[in-house]
Amino acid sequence: MSNTNPLLDVTGLTKHFPVKGGFPIRRTVGAVQAVDGLDFQVNEGEALGLVGESGCGKSTTGRLITRLLEPTGGKISYRGQDITHAGRKELAPVRSEIQMIFQDPYASLNPRQTVGKIISGPMEINDINPEGGREKRVRELLEIVGLNPEHYNRFPHEFSGGQRQRIGVARALALEPKLIVADEPVSALDVSIQAQVVNLLQKVQQELGIAFVFIAHDLAVVRHFSQRVAVMYLGKIVEIADRDDLYGNPRHPYTKALLSAVPEATVDETPARERIRLQGDVPSPLNPPSGCRFRTRCWKATEKCATEAPPLVQVEGNKPGHLTACHYPETEGTIPAPRLSKDPQAAA
Amino acid sequence: MFRFLVRRVIGALVILLIISAVTFSLYYALPRDPARMACGKVCTPELLAQVRHNLGIADPLPVQYWHWLQGVFVGRDYGGLGNCNAPCLGFSFTNREPVLGTIMDRLPLTISLALGASVFFLIIGVGTGMIAAVKQGRAADKIASSFSLLGSSLQIYFVGYIAMYFLVQQLGLLEQPSYTPFTENPAKWAAGLLLPWLVLSIIFTANYTRMTRSQLVEQLSEDYVRTARAKGMSRRSVFFRFAWRGAMGPIVTIFGIDMGTLIGGAIITESVFSLQGLGRLALTAVDANDLPMLLGVTMVAAGAIVFANIIVDAVYALIDPRIRLA
């Protein structure tokens, strides 16, 4: 993060969804704190992975960056331009540079449009006429994503799940974006197909120099794809670092627990990681725990964790750019204290 | 649940208020003068002004509306025409009586018609739908579906006249439609309404057959139905305890809407069978340019629909804990 001019600069990004209730007149009685004060940057051509469990706010973050959702607070700058609350007109040029790839390859393509129409859609909306015409460009794009250009006039239902996701990628590439937000792009695909799409995205990232925000729950896929990784928990980033630092030297207890929970397809006698089993479930973002949000499931939590929210900083022993939000960061090789048998209900 | 109901009732009253205001304004947008019609042939300007005053239409529109609203809550005195006690929906221009009284006279017939028909179309419609769902894709299903399609494409005036011609006049199987109050003679009440019930239910049954079938088919393919079977529950108990429970909600919803509509007056049915219900009353009121009557019938009809919806929502909440405990 030595780069002083990041492509995307997010500070204090917050999204609260109001909750209605009350009697006799309905009013806002609370808020789901889906995203609560995120700071991160994405540099040009870089892939930032965003991992976390359901309800951590990673998908909301993706939708805030692409401005599909209106932020409640904070600031999003794209190439130095503040787009946090930009209107339709101001946003138009930026929209074409930030594209999105969705999880469900079945629901995100209009079944009544041909592939050609789907992929040229963004060009039509933005009134872009590439040299040689839109059709030629679409055929090029089909070739880039590994589909037959002759399939220009086919409909989505004639393609398999993996091929549909390729169509989604081609559509995202149509406007020559600088940043692609990919929200769980492979998790709906069969295992044998996932690798195909990951390779395609990686090719696109490297050859076309497109920056990625890669949102996924699969830690191995994120590791393979991203240069930097941010781990989210209940609307906050708990740790962000270069890939090798994060996976090799996780400092936040949650990162460590998350990594240890991933089942690996190996049958080695000595497991590579110590086993940490978290108790209970993620608390509700409607009423998150005070202080450190992870404290209700953390084996190290003390009084301090309940009263003081740990800042996301470069804790001692971290390399530059490796930030951890924890009062009691893990040190390499430490064996965690015996887990407290916590009542998961206390958190809810 | 209580909070929910209170909130819905308040909402319903607001809707009724809006409907009354809109009906009121629309009527006065028409270029017809009820006072001139009420005044008769020998009409002097003085007399006309007097009639206007008595009818309550001498004042500007908002004032008139205000008076009408007041009447609903505290009653109203119509000078020479008489007194109208609260809740007063107005005083008819034509028969010179409080509107509500006339409506209450007609209401029992309309309610009898609606309730009686609903018993038929619920039993036949839901029953056929269940059979079709169980025998999905087989002959019974196909027959039920075809009849359902046929029924929904029929029209009351068509079926009604044909049925009357054959069943009453030619074969003499059924009585000529008529209305005898239930309290007077239940047998006659039923005999007189049997034909309209049957004809009404032919039209409505189709809807319930289709709805029941599609809901049940959907429910039967739900994961929790499969789970129940995996637990060892028999087909029959899975059908009634799980699938039917889930299918009930949407059926109750359309039933509520249908009941609201029917109580508001089955205009065509009443006309076909010459029954003096709310629907016919509305028709004559339109013909006679009788605003208070029209407004009164409109309010009763709107009230029936709005409150039927509240009941539907309450029943929905009883069926589905996800709504009740949200």
Add this chain to the structure above:
Amino acid sequence: MTSTDQQAFLSVRDLKVHFSTEDGIVKAVDGLSFDLEKGKTLGIVGESGSGKSVTNLTILGLHDRHRTAIDGEILLDGKELTTARESELEKLRGNKMAMIFQDALASLSPYHTIGKQIGETYRKHTGASKSEARKRAIEMLRRVGIPQPDMRVDDYPHQFSGGMRQRAMIAMALVCDPELLIADEPTTALDVTVQAQIMDLLKDLQQEFGTAIVFITHDLGVIADIADDVLVMYGGRCVERGTKEEVLRTPQHPYTVGLLSSMPSLDGPVDVPLSPIPGSPPSLLNPPSGCRFHPRCTFAEKVPGGLCSTERPLLKVEAGRGSACHLTLDQRQEFFADLAATRH
């Protein structure tokens, strides 16, 4: 999976499940055999359309009887299930054999409390009273780690979190101490930390009760964690089987090899592309001839005479270990040797 002469607790012999649809006949399962003993876990791996879920619905007899043709044998504790009457199966389901599903929210009735749904199974099979069933439901909830079970027993499924719902479903499946538990992707919809909890729970319960478990998943990582034996399915057929160690360490079928090498891992090399399996899973309506994997197999051309596209390779099993492939063992050793290097 020991030799077949000794009668296993669950024994499936040459099972064929064919559906008729408007477009033709779908051969969802096309000749499948396996054995499972009490206290053991068989992991069945496969992608969409591999027939793994159909197999298990068929064991319970939950397939659509009007559209399905079944051939072969399913023996549970010596009893033939394919020809059993519906009423007999109803007595076994939820009692001797139980099933848990992937999507616990959809798989639990939204209209009944958790306690009622658990107790219902118990009452059905034991004839217990309502209050006994409720007591049993609370006990089961406690056993699967639901806090304050005496209060949560009256909750509805939507009031539970995802992990707790899956626990409740396990409680429901185990309420009559079944000897066979079929788990169809029970952790796929869960977060990894909760998935780890659920798998620990299943392992603990298995130790306690000696349940035989069939665990269906697409995730080889989950298999490595929970299974004793593994059966890899592709296009309705078993392509490879063996112990977990055998299949994961020295896979013998190109499909298994492909699956293993296409998966990224937490400590493999990151700077090389993944090695995907080309193409897509086959259509069961119109499956490829010969070996169903041959259109996607990079080794098919090494087999002389185009055998892969014309002749179905037989599953040769010896001491529970086997694979269905035309490649010779020597060829496989040679071709798969660099597997370790390409593992990510």
